[in-house]
Amino acid sequence: MVRPLNGGVPVMLTVITLIAAVVIIVVGYQSGHIKSLVVEPVREKDKFTHEPTNPKKPITHKVDHSKDRGNVYAVYALAKLMSGGLVHEVMNLADVNAIRDRSDALPCGSAQAGYR
Template sequence: MASQQQVDLKNQLAKKANGTEPKKKKTVFDLINQMTPEIEKALPDFLRKNGGAERFTRIALTQLRTNPALLKCDPKSFLAALMQSSQLGLEPGVLGQSYLIPYGKEVQFQIGYKGFIELARRSGQILSITAHAVHENDEFEFQYGLEENLSHKPNIRGDRGEVYCYYAYATLKDGGHAFVVMSKQDINRIRDTYSKAANTKYSPWNTEYDAMAKKTVIKQLMKYLPISVELLKNISQDETIKHEIKEDMTEVPSEDTEDSFVGTEWEVQEEQKEQE
């Protein structure tokens, strides 16, 4: 008489032979191994020269170790978000250049305010761009119009008080400049209107509010800056969810574009027409 172990083994072999055995769901680690050649092709040159897919894998493992909630998300959306970050040359993590945010069962890619600054500087049209918080006890004045002016003297000798607004300014290659000032109320309104992931546990809005507020005011400032088609395409990837790997991740459609006030496909097409 056959033992139960022999019966179980016989049933397993029969299932395999009939193709009825349920397929094991691939983990993110399985996908990384499977897609290594494709990942290697899609990586930007600086990453290929600096470790290639091996460095990419180390970054992936660091993110998964730092935020285990990513393991519960769709593996393809995790890899796509990581690839977006890598192709933009923005490393996710403590540098604050980019974030991989668990959003339900998906991974949303977000550019940090330092990432926006880095991308703007690379455009060649902007010499410098930065953002600051203004506290109640600082000396702060600004004026829009024909005689616009911006002056901020932080109170470094005593209690600066609560933050009540943020501003961003940029110096342009042609010698011009531009700035935007936003109250915390306006920033919070934009957050609540456009960022669906803002209320999730792992959102940087909950852990790094100051950085996200600066990012918001920088994004508003970019409306008034001379930016290239390439920069528009790059920043349009902010707060998106994708499930495909390509050599150019900007070509992959997003399943969840949350804040499309700048860098939409229509704007990119119009910019391209102007340059033709």
């Protein structure tokens, strides 16, 4: 799925966002161990909390779609397991960019366009 990030430059979130975590979670989803999966960018004006020590609700993300949300500063993946547990990963843009910059996908496509 292509979505505009900072500056309106489109990037493919399914490639860049949480590359390592998403691959692991998607494999788990395909294996039948994951019930649901959410992968989203977090923008400056979103209401976002990350409580890694709260096993029942480690991530809260509220979005007001009627207003400009600002630039992306983080991305996350949240998976609910068939067993009822949750697994999650949150990364800031520096972490995502470091993975992108090492990616074999460069220098082509949306990975090259970036979103800094």
